[in-house]
Amino acid sequence: MLADRFVIPQVADVLICREGYRPFPTADSRREWQALPADLRQARIAAGEKYRGWQWPALVAARYMDYSRDGDRSRYEAPYFARRSALAELVLAECVEGAGRFIDEVINGIWQICEETSWVVPAHNHMHGAPDPLPDAARPAIDLFAGETAGLLAWAHYLLRNQLDAVSARVSARIRYEVKRRLLDPFLERDDLWWMGLANRSRINNWNPWCSSNCLSALLLLEDDPDRRVAGVAKILRILDRFLDAYLPDGGCDEGPTYWTRAGASPSTTSRSSRRSAATLCVRISAATTSSTSPTARRKCTSLHTSSIPMGSGSAIHSCRRSGRSPTAGFRARKRRPQWARLRARCLRSLATSGSQPPRRTRPCCVTYGLTAYR
Numbered sequence: 001m002l003a004d005r006f007v008i009p010q011v012a013d014v015l016i017c018r019e020g021y022r023p024f025p026t027a028d029s030r031r032e033w034q035a036l037p038a039d040l041r042q043a044r045i046a047a048g049e050k051y052r053g054w055q056w057p058a059l060v061a062a063r064y065m066d067y068s069r070d071g072d073r074s075r076y077e078a079p080y081f082a083r084r085s086a087l088a089e090l091v092l093a094e095c096v097e098g099a100g101r102f103i104d105e106v107i108n109g110i111w112q113i114c115e116e117t118s119w120v121v122p123a124h125n126h127m128h129g130a131p132d133p134l135p136d137a138a139r140p141a142i143d144l145f146a147g148e149t150a151g152l153l154a155w156a157h158y159l160l161r162n163q164l165d166a167v168s169a170r171v172s173a174r175i176r177y178e179v180k181r182r183l184l185d186p187f188l189e190r191d192d193l194w195w196m197g198l199a200n201r202s203r204i205n206n207w208n209p210w211c212s213s214n215c216l217s218a219l220l221l222l223e224d225d226p227d228r229r230v231a232g233v234a235k236i237l238r239i240l241d242r243f244l245d246a247y248l249p250d251g252g253c254d255e256g257p258t259y260w261t262r263a264g265a266s267p268s269t270t271s272r273s274s275r276r277s278a279a280t281l282c283v284r285i286s287a288a289t290t291s292s293t294s295p296t297a298r299r300k301c302t303s304l305h306t307s308s309i310p311m312g313s314g315s316a317i318h319s320c321r322r323s324g325r326s327p328t329a330g331f332r333a334r335k336r337r338p339q340w341a342r343l344r345a346r347c348l349r350s351l352a353t354s355g356s357q358p359p360r361r362t363r364p365c366c367v368t369y370g371l372t373a374y375r
Contacts, residue, residue, distance in 0.1 A: 044092050045097050056112050087156065090106045120141050120142075150217075151218060184215075188232055193211075216233065216236050
């Protein structure tokens with residue numbers, strides 16, 4: 001659908017060069033950053049202050065191997081994500097304040113992350129190929145968090161490049177090198193990553209738009225070669241087509257409402273890809289997921305997303321609805337888990353208030369446990 005509407009010549013026509021791509025003000029645009037509300041600016045600076053002089057946690061091989069040995073992923077992931085959260089807060093604090101106080105710690109964070117052997121978390125290490133408790137540095141893979149890491153570094157580069165270069169141009173050069181090696185090259189050269197749905201027609205899930213959104217950010221913010229940028233965007237449209245093809249006509253998300261921002265909403269995120277056709281591309285990409293939903297239904301989606309529903313909770317109800325079984329039958333095997341009991345009650349309330357038929361001009365909400373809930 002998307003790839004048919006936006007073939008390579010059309011993509012080339014609407015994309016602008018990297019130097020001209022300005023989705024947000026950089027840290028040099030002091031007027032825009034200083035125009036933020038005072039309380040917001042203070043909050044962002046305070047968040048960054050916590051990481052000045054911070055002891056960046058080590059990521060050691062033994063903790064990576066924990067997952068293959070005893071199934072524990074948290075001992076590695078805790079410091080892994082702490083590094084990334086710290087870098088994000090420091091980047092924002094420097095953009096807001098603009099005094100240079102956070103730059104050294106920003107560089108520390110960038111350097112630490114670039115030194116990691118792999119950005120793939122232990123639970124996804126199988127994507128490196130042959131079974132092994134440690135990642136293969138010579139064969140970079142793209143999982144959810146390798147993509148997120150590349151996206152974070154790309155935004156840090158975009159927002160603070162001049163400030164980084166004022167200290168050492170090798171910092172921004174290192175970002176470009178690592179993101180190209182670990183994400184852009186594998187993305188453009190490989191079609192066998194399962195989440196793409198290109199080399200096979202396996203079941204596609206939230207990985208597809210989630211990874212695509214970060215690949216697109218890295219492409220637009222860091223890739224200098226115009227042909228590679230166009231090819232990359234065109235490939236993302238093909239990949240998103242595989243995701244949209246897997247959705248049923250009612251738009252129900254099998255993975256549950258908590259995944260909405262990483263599944264159905266991600267195509268909206270990935271649509272910030274051009275200047276002249278940004279609105280057109282956004283509407284066309286979003287049409288299959290969000291734009292056909294009524295405003296009140298979209299509010300329903302938001303309330304569901306913020307209600308701490310377990311991820312993946314939609315599949316049980318959704319499969320019942322498709323097979324004609326009782327809407328709550330899917331929970332019987334899981335009744336020992338308290339959250340399922342709470343979800344069961346919530347689903348029953350949703351069914352009771354939704355009605356069996358939608359209003360004449362309203363389509364089903366994209367995310368309602370896979371139920372046909374309408375507002």
